[in-house]
Amino acid sequence: MSAQYVVAIGLECHAQLRTRSKLFCSCSTRFGDEPNANTCPVCLGLPGALPVLNGEAVRLAVLAGLALGCEIRERSVFERKNYFYPDLPKGYQISQYLYPLAVNGKMVIGAAGGTHKEIGIIRAHMEEDAGKLLHPEGDGRYSQVDLNRCGTPLLEIVSAPDLSSPQEAKTYLQSLREILVHVGVCDGVMEEGSLRCDANVSLGTPRDRLCGTRTEIKNLNSFRFLEQALEYEIERQRGVLDRGERVIQETRGYDAERRVTYSQRSKEDAHDYRYFPEPDLRPLLVPPALVARVASALTELPAARRARFVAAFGVSEADAELLTSQRELADYFEEVVRATGDGKQAANWVQSELLRELNNRGLTAGQAPVRAAQTAELLQRISSGAITGPQGREVYAAMWAEGKDAGAVIRARGIERIGDVSTLAGMIAGVIAANPGPVADFRAGKERAFGFLMGQVMQRSKGQADPKVAQQLLRSALGG
Ligand SMILES: [Zn+2]
Structure with missing residues (x-):
């Protein structure tokens, strides 16, 4: 017998900030260029190259934070998140960790039965994107890497685990996209990766709703995939718990063709990344005057x-x-x-x-x-x-x-309204004479026939008859 579980879903969404150049260098962020065309020593992570923060990216991040009802921190800190992956030549990603730019926001979404629900936004922080691995057809021994995306500015927006169904998660992502596009922070083109999300999901009993072990589904880049992946994952976890087994904390991928989630790796804890403050960048200071100026542009x-x-x-x-x-x-x-x-x-x-x-x-x-x-x-x-x-x-x-x-x-x-009684009366007499059937129907009590006759009057007047006057005259002519 299947027990009743409470579902808790939280989304971590990555929105690409709409800047022309990257977060720490002047390379273009244009989509679809030749692989590796938009790279330089900074975004390739060559030794000795120094990052310079993009001011427009900061302005957009502040704007997004305000639109999501967040407090904007006057001082936030960029840190290095260390991990090895072939699409990350530096060996670390510059992100924000202990001191994010924006915190404590909220978003209201439409919920079941025409009601509304408030979803907490825990934090929104700036970070750079990584490159992209390509796996061309062949003997499968080699992959290729395109580093054009390396250093593209992102805002990671982390919701509280307040979402309780796949449908709500989808609505949240749609509302988030709507807001970001509306304020001009992100173009919202999910097919190009401008907005994508990871979903955390756990099941608990009503009493210990947050005690369930959560899994994270990575890189969901459409509303439909998000909803389908969550539906599958909730059923999977329900099955695990019903069998008396434990859910393992792990990172999972979503296979859209087979419509299943699958285990990728056991989930890292934050300490695995060895975060430390980025020595090449000073803390980011956003004075209240700048926040006020950005806020004044918020529609x-x-x-x-x-x-x-x-x-x-x-x-x-x-x-x-x-x-x-x-x-x-x-x-x-x-x-x-x-x-x-x-x-x-x-x-x-x-x-x-x-x-x-x-x-x-x-x-x-x-x-x-x-x-x-x-x-x-x-x-x-x-x-x-x-x-x-x-x-x-x-x-x-x-x-x-x-x-x-x-x-x-x-x-x-020469368009004018015909409200003149004698002109209209003449037209009405003509309509009555030409339509004995409907006239008889109306007199026998069929109200629908009146609509037909009224239509004939309007047609005869080429739409110029004053409908109110014509209606009165038609009714009295029919003796109704
Ligand atoms: Zn560059």
Whole structure:
């Protein structure tokens, strides 16, 4: 019989900071260049070469720390983490250990049943990336190494073990990516390794939830792999515990093809790395004035903006989600709604009409030739009743096609709303005469037939009939 276990998952995510050059030298961080093209004595670790810290990397790391609600330490220290691996020519990685740059943050993620959950961020520290080993086809006796990534600036973000399911872990990683991309710290391209994570997972009984031995799954570079690897690993550990055996503390890999985790090596403890302060770099001092300057550039985060859209503009959660999926789209929507004062109308218009025009042209909202103010002006003409909704859509399409304002399109096309009773009455009489079947249906109590007849009136007026007036007239003409 399977016992009930409490699952505790913590993620260590590595985000590549969006700098043009590496953390301690001026080599390019560009992806996809010829192997070993972007290397120099510093990132190759040649004797006598000295590291010089990249100021932009520090600014981005501070920005990320603030966005994750962390305290930024005024003094942090780079240390050497010593280990041997062929993709690490120096024999050590420059990282931060005892004194990380940022600590004690938190992130709020969406949880089951529309609730929210707070996930602790224990620390975020700066470090350099290693190179990449390549194993070409052949007799398998030799491997190749590409050191272009050596020295690429990373921010390692360590969560508390507050995540309790693979689904939550995936949501956390998605939210983290959203924040980092939004503030411009990381490009978030997981296929290129710009964001990847290691997952710690342990199972315990409800009473000793943190007493379970944890394993670490390395190098998960997609949301799907993270979720699948955790699902497998939790079941594996459950099986081990159910059999009365002990989980071994170890590092495991994930085989995406076979969908299993496998043992790589027994887990090192920190003392195995022989950390010591990097003698070639002074402690990193980040004065409060610098933190304040970076903080002033920090814009509202997507989750906060979603909540504000719902509260201030009355849009639904789902609409807010879509509207904040891209910063430029959210900016566009907000400018429209500030001008019109009608959140629902603006949300509907932006999601249907604007997105269609953008998609047809392969543009982002920031590149839209029809500006938010022009869209807002059109929407105001619709809500004031100057033109009808269908006319508005026609005008909007023309605004995009012809690059004109709503007023110019309306004048050029002679578009106006028909609210004149005698003109509408004539059209309605024609519709009633041409559709005896639906008229009889309506009189027999079928309300749906009314919608059909109303559609015929709108069609006959080429969409120019004032819908409210036409509806009243149609109902009285039908004797309803
Ligand atoms: Zn270099």
